[in-house]
Amino acid sequence: MATGRTHRPATRSRGIPEATVARLPLYLRALTALSERSVPTVSSEELAAAAGVNSAKLRKDFSYLGSYGTRGVGYDVEYLVYQISRELGLTQDWPVVIVGIGNLGAALANYGGFASRGFRVAALIDADPAMAGKPVAGIPVQHTDQLETIIHDSGVSIGVIATPAGAAQQVCDRLVAAGVTSILNFAPTVLSVPDGVDVRKVDLSIELQILAFHEQRKNGEERDERADRDERPPRDTGQAVAATVAPAAEAAGPGANAAQGPVAGAVPGASPKGPDGDVPAVMPA
Amino acid sequence: MATGRTHRPATRSRGIPEATVARLPLYLRALTALSERSVPTVSSEELAAAAGVNSAKLRKDFSYLGSYGTRGVGYDVEYLVYQISRELGLTQDWPVVIVGIGNLGAALANYGGFASRGFRVAALIDADPAMAGKPVAGIPVQHTDQLETIIHDSGVSIGVIATPAGAAQQVCDRLVAAGVTSILNFAPTVLSVPDGVDVRKVDLSIELQILAFHEQRKNGEERDERADRDERPPRDTGQAVAATVAPAAEAAGPGANAAQGPVAGAVPGASPKGPDGDVPAVMPA
DNA sequence: TCCTGTGAACGAATTCACAGCA
DNA sequence: TGCTGTGAATTCGTTCACAGGA
Numbered sequence: 001m002a003t004g005r006t007h008r009p010a011t012r013s014r015g016i017p018e019a020t021v022a023r024l025p026l027y028l029r030a031l032t033a034l035s036e037r038s039v040p041t042v043s044s045e046e047l048a049a050a051a052g053v054n055s056a057k058l059r060k061d062f063s064y065l066g067s068y069g070t071r072g073v074g075y076d077v078e079y080l081v082y083q084i085s086r087e088l089g090l091t092q093d094w095p096v097v098i099v100g101i102g103n104l105g106a107a108l109a110n111y112g113g114f115a116s117r118g119f120r121v122a123a124l125i126d127a128d129p130a131m132a133g134k135p136v137a138g139i140p141v142q143h144t145d146q147l148e149t150i151i152h153d154s155g156v157s158i159g160v161i162a163t164p165a166g167a168a169q170q171v172c173d174r175l176v177a178a179g180v181t182s183i184l185n186f187a188p189t190v191l192s193v194p195d196g197v198d199v200r201k202v203d204l205s206i207e208l209q210i211l212a213f214h215e216q217r218k219n220g221e222e223r224d225e226r227a228d229r230d231e232r233p234p235r236d237t238g239q240a241v242a243a244t245v246a247p248a249a250e251a252a253g254p255g256a257n258a259a260q261g262p263v264a265g266a267v268p269g270a271s272p273k274g275p276d277g278d279v280p281a282v283m284p285a
Numbered sequence: 286m287a288t289g290r291t292h293r294p295a296t297r298s299r300g301i302p303e304a305t306v307a308r309l310p311l312y313l314r315a316l317t318a319l320s321e322r323s324v325p326t327v328s329s330e331e332l333a334a335a336a337g338v339n340s341a342k343l344r345k346d347f348s349y350l351g352s353y354g355t356r357g358v359g360y361d362v363e364y365l366v367y368q369i370s371r372e373l374g375l376t377q378d379w380p381v382v383i384v385g386i387g388n389l390g391a392a393l394a395n396y397g398g399f400a401s402r403g404f405r406v407a408a409l410i411d412a413d414p415a416m417a418g419k420p421v422a423g424i425p426v427q428h429t430d431q432l433e434t435i436i437h438d439s440g441v442s443i444g445v446i447a448t449p450a451g452a453a454q455q456v457c458d459r460l461v462a463a464g465v466t467s468i469l470n471f472a473p474t475v476l477s478v479p480d481g482v483d484v485r486k487v488d489l490s491i492e493l494q495i496l497a498f499h500e501q502r503k504n505g506e507e508r509d510e511r512a513d514r515d516e517r518p519p520r521d522t523g524q525a526v527a528a529t530v531a532p533a534a535e536a537a538g539p540g541a542n543a544a545q546g547p548v549a550g551a552v553p554g555a556s557p558k559g560p561d562g563d564v565p566a567v568m569p570a
Numbered sequence: 571t572c573c574t575g576t577g578a579a580c581g582a583a584t585t586c587a588c589a590g591c592a
Numbered sequence: 593t594g595c596t597g598t599g600a601a602t603t604c605g606t607t608c609a610c611a612g613g614a
Contacts, residue, residue, distance in 0.1 A: 019583055025494040029473065043595065052475035055595095056585055063597055071591045071596045088494050089501030096493070103395045107388035113473060113490040118497070158496055181503060182496040184489075188314065188398060190337035198499050200492050204469070205398040207485050208381070209310040209373050211443055211467040212403070214483050216374030218466060219442075304605055328573065340573095341607055348575055356574045357614045 016087075020061040024084050026051045027058065031081045043074040085118075095122035095156045097180075099171050100163030101131055101141050104186055108162060109137035122154040127167065144171075151178035158182045165189045172199075301372070305346040311336045312343065313369045319362050328359040370403075380407035380441045382465075384456050385448030386416055386426050389471060393447060394422035407439040412452065429456075436463040443467045450474045457484075 030050035034042055044062075048055040062068060062075070068083055069075045085091050096114075098105050101124050108114070109124055124136055127144045134141050142150060150156070159180040161168050168187035175183060176197055185191055185201040193199055315335035319327055329347075333340040347353060347360070353368055354360045370376050381399075383390050386409050393399070394409055409426045411417070416426045427435060435441070444465040446453050453472035460468060461482055470476055470486040478484055 017583070021498050022491070022495055024498070025488075025491040026475075028494075029490075030475075045595085050475070052477075054585080056587095057583090059596065060584080060598080067597070069596050072594045073592070074595070087498070089497040090494065092501070094493075094497055094500070103388075103392035107392045108489065110388045111489060114493075117490060117494060119493050157500055158493070182500045184492050184496060190311075190315075190335070192337075196503070198496055200496060202487055202489065202492055204393065204396060204487065205402060205404075206307070206310040207469050207487055208379075208399075208404055208443065209313075209375065209402060210307055211469060211483055211485055212374040212379055213306050213309070213372070215379070215442055215467045216377070218481070302605070329575095330573085339607080341609095342605090344574065345576080345606080352575070354574050355614065356612075357572045359573070 016064045020064050021088075023051070023053060023057075023061055024088055026053070027061070028081065028084045028088070028090075031077055031084065034077050035081055039077055041070075041074045041076055044069070047075065090118040092118060094119045094158055095154045096120065096158045096160060097123045097125060097147075097150060097154070097156050097175075098160045098162060099125045099144075099147070099175070100161060100167070100187075101126040101136055102162065102164075105160075105162040106136050108160060108186075109139065119158075122156050123150045125150065127163070147171075147174055148178045151175065151180060156180060158184070160184045160186070161191075162186045301349045305349050306373075308336070308338060308342075308346055309369050309373055311338070312346070313366065313373070313375075316362055316366045316369070320366055324362055326355075326359045326361055329354070332360065375403040377403060379404045379443055380439045381405065381443045381445060382408045382410060382432075382435060382439070382441050382460075383445045383447060384410045384429075384432070384460070385446060385452070385472075386411040386421055387447065387449075390445075390447040391421050393445060393471075394424060404443075407441050408435045410435065412448070432456075432459055433463045436460065436465060441465060443469070445469045445471070446476075447471045 027047065030047055031042075033050070034047075042050075044055040044059045048058040051058065059069075062080075065083060065087055068080055082091075096119050098108050098121060101109065105124065105126070109121055114121060121137070121139060124139050124141045125144055125147055126132070126141050129143060131141045132143045151159075157180055159172075159175040159182070161171055161175075161183060163171055165187045168185065168189045169191055172183060172185070172191045172193060176193055181196060182198045183191065183193070183200070185199055186203070188203055188205060191199050191201075312332065315332055316327075318335070319332075327335075329340040329344045333343040336343065344354075347365075350368060350372055353365055367376075381404050383393050383406060386394065390409065390411070394406055399406060406422070406424060409421055409424050410429055410432055411426050412429045414428060417428045419426050436444075442465055444457075444460040444467070446456055446460075446468060448456055450472045453470065453474045454476055457468060457470070457476045457478060461478055466481060467483045468476065468478070468485070470484055471488075473488055473490060476484050476486075
């Protein structure tokens, strides 16, 4: 899911399911690797293994694109690479701007995978005047003031936001107003955008929290002390104790691939309950 | 202890759906923000809006955790923050190691959201001897040789891989062998791990490709060359003809020169890599 | 009355299993 | 004889709509 509001009516057009779209890049990568090794054809089984999915899913996915395989044989690697690239829109050039050239923005600018798939860093933008002119990854950083001009002149339609959370929405609004219709958001904020604009977010913190959830479960199997979780809250109605956290983050995973089975047999007594104190004490500084 | 105990009318026993788990961090962040503003309670409607989901979904999600709301009123913010934190395992400390301190690794090390949710960067590891000892984000980088020792001594169970694709699997194997059971992978490779180990991946390139797909469709709407998906491939029966179609690489690379950005998901054995390799990214500063 | 909690309807995604073609 | 392509079955996730407690 990506768009902020509006349920995506999308998916309709060609009718390729979102889940499938999210896997196409995966297949493409595996195919590209095969191509570089001059492998002429692959079976769904082999390709699936290389992409980390199962073959039935892969075949179903490809069936949405058309019938590009040969029964009894498999898929022609080069041809499939081309078809998927075209379907994803990678046969054209996509100028991209990155806003917020901090640690992350710089990492993104230097990311090699960028240029290798039709994406081109058209400009780097930062609000810090001191950054202006300084080259990052060979590209001079420009000041935020230039944002609209840059977008317009470069015909950019994809923007990457790597600013602090506090600035994200504002940057987003300006990008959208300037004509950007797809945004990749690295800031830990929910962005609201008008219809027609796609937003995808990537967030380390969320991924880690999901891992922690499963990790806890692995270890916590045997420990279970407290009672039921249903018990009524100690409720204190007090109010916001200062403490607590700073902005965190989240990310939407498209088809995040989990490695394996969740939960297994439903831990019985699970759910401990932290009756002890009451609220937060969570998070260290 | 018998698995029996689950006899509560409501309340599920365990088995919180993955989709729900993936949203808990979102709710947590929204709640934390409310908490900081000393808001005592929220309705599902308000909280849902803040988290960017719809209220029915949010209520359903919370129902898997238990009944933590009050009909006619809403949810107690502090209490819910605590419950979700606990459910996610954030009430405990999670030492984490980051392997691969390039642009991305450094960005991750500097990411504030790290420490703010129970995660603590226990160590930074890099294969480059020249990096050893250099502090990044205040933490001295250690050499890969120390990996096993570090993991063991710090009791790390979550590892972050931010190395070039070519090194990822090997690093992964070592992490797993040393006891890590959850991995967050930023390298554009499919990692294979034994059962019991969770892997989540974050991939910038994939996110951009998904955006490109939708972007392309927005522009191409009206021309709608229908039916083209059913049409039979122009492909001739012959196979593996050298270059009938444009391989992705060239279709893609405007600014990219073939020599440089191979991308591709790491073919075992090959490991190009420039300064930084291919690594997608994450996190704002 | 208002808002939560949840059964039930619905829809999307995955998996099964096999028909059909090279 | 393989291996693709795909309906059918199944599982998972979302949304609806309303019962029921504060």
